[in-house]
Amino acid sequence: MRFQLKHWLLVIIALLVIVLGINWWHQAHHFNKNVTINGINVGGLTTKQALEKVKTTKNSNQVYLNGHLIYDGSDTDYVFTSADEAKVKNVFHKQFTFFPSRKPYSLELKPGKQDLSQYETKKATVQSILQRENRGRQAPVDAYAELRDDKVTVHKGQKGTKIDEQRILHQLSSQATNSKIYLTAKQQQPLSPDSKTVQNEKKQLQKLIGKKVSYKVEKQTYHLTTGDVITSATYKDGQYHFNTSVIDKKIKQINKKQATLGKAFKFKTPDGKEITTTRDGSYGWKISAERAGKSLANAIATGKSSVDAKADIYGIGYNRRGTGYGVTENGGIGNTYAVISIADQHAWFYKNGKCVDDVDVVTGKMSNKADQTPKGVWYIMYKQSPSVLKGTSDNGSKYSSKVQYWAQFTDSGCGFHDASWRHNWSKTAYLNDGSNGCANMHPSDAAGAYNSLEVNEPVIIY
Secondary structure: OHHHHHHHHHHHHHHHHHHHHHHHHHHHHOOOOOEEEOOEEOOOOOHHHHHHHHHHOEEOOEEEEOOEEEEEOOOEEOOOOHHHHHHHHHHHHHHOOOOOOOOOEEEOOOOOOOOOOOHHHHHHHHHHHHHHHHOOOOOOEOOEEEEEOOEEEEEOOEOOOOEOHHHHHHHHHHOOOOOEEEEOOOEOOOOOOOOHHHHHHHHHHHOOOOOEEEEEEOOEEEEEEHHHHOOEEEEEOOEEEEEOHHHHHHHHHHHHHHOOOOOOOEEEOOOOOEEEOOOOOOOOOEEOHHHHHHHHHHHHHHOOOEEEHHHHEEOOOOOOOOOOOOOOHHHHOOOOEEEEEOOOOEEEEEEOOEEEEEEEEEOEOOOOHHHOOOOEEEEOOEEEOOEEEEEEOOOOOEEEEEEOOEEEOOOOOOEEEEOOOOOOOOOOHHHHHOEOOOEEEOHHHHHHHHHHOOOOOEEEEO
């Protein structure tokens, strides 16, 4: 009895091995039942049979959107050759299972030579339909994280009605070689608060909380925190986006205390008198609240502990980046400058606190307000030797005058220059026979004065 049982057990095992072997052989050489290549059913076929079927099947070039035919092009041939059999074997391995499977499996096979002549037309048709369908539809609003008042909050998203065009175009691209392309239109979905993207935004924003940064303005240092700098912040596409309006008030206070642009300077004239200049002029600097906000916020984001305000200043005139930053001597004017006294019709030139040259000048005509040399603190915008001065005279005529030395100090065109055409060099010439606003110098004096000037140095006119 035991022998018979053992005999039948061996028989069953042998039959099972044979069945499994036959099954393995069949699975190893035939596609599963519901497998398609480029939309063509190849279930139960060998790789050679599958390739032959794909080769001989016409590409009908049809596109369906949600089951409706939206494009019906002319038929074309699939340009497969025997050399593509290796590709069929490769996609065969992707669907292989040891036991037969009825699970639908769509495979894509690109021939060596693809006929995609109608693809762009298909794409244009799909885009046109989607654009028409999306008119008047609302796009979804993604959930997002926001830093405000040193606290990170995640705001919920909002569903919309707009069709997800990019998703459909991706479907179209992935089925580009299919005889029939089936597209499914779905609405765009907003990012959820629990999505990896939004949670990463939250994580990145939390890194900003409680940070400190020092702001150096010349010799002063201001200690600021995240809350002092950042009104609100978001994190998108790997970058922080800041609103720094909260810093504006602080920058205004710093400018009032330290900035020199538009300032009335207290100044000791060459003859020893204490004067206060007018607020007019282009010399000086101020801190841009916008630039300061960006540089400070970026410092907080990158872990930088200190920021110099030098990169955040601005000015007016030729040099829009400001002049005199870091100069604290002599009330911000420094020790290298030029001085013009309109009353004395004289100019002095200082280097490191010492007068290195002085010359008589003829300034703008006082009898015509438009020609008067403007008082205030300006700066040498640029120097040029030789140069040609061009402009319009009081009578409206155009002039073009060659000079050997030119150093401009106002946007309106006033500057130091030699005036070989001038004959009236008296101390009262400026009253009715002055220049158009420039400081005219005698040709014999101009070289020394010109060479003593430096670009960006102040020019005090009183």
